Amino acid sequence: MAIFxxxxxxxxxxxxxxxxxxxxxxxxxxxxxxxxxxxxxENPGQIREIRRTIARMKTEQNRRTLA
Structure with a gap:
């Protein structure tokens, strides 16, 4: 999984x-x-990082729809 x-x-x-x-x-x-x-x-911080990456992507989607 890649973190964006x-x-x-x-x-x-x-x-x-x-x-x-x-x-x-x-x-x-x-x-x-x-x-x-x-x-x-294996990596306890992975859940947090996935949640944050999803939030980044949803923020970008929202920014594009408003622009």
Whole structure:
């Protein structure tokens, strides 16, 4: 999974943004499922970073619709 920074997100097309958000949401569900089943994630900060990346992408989507 690649973490996108704001600069990277702004360079993606609208279709790519939607696809990446969907992928990241599925990955987040998998991580949360692993944690709720009692397992420990390899990287505990990964859930936080995925949430923040999704927020960056949604912010960019919103910025494009308002522009």
């Amino acid at each position: 920074r704001a600069r990277d997100v702004s360079q993606l097309s609208d279709v790519e943004l939607v696809e990446q958000v969907d992928k990241l949401k599925m990955e987040l569900i998998q991580y949360r499922g692993k944690v709720s089943a009692g397992g420990a994630p």
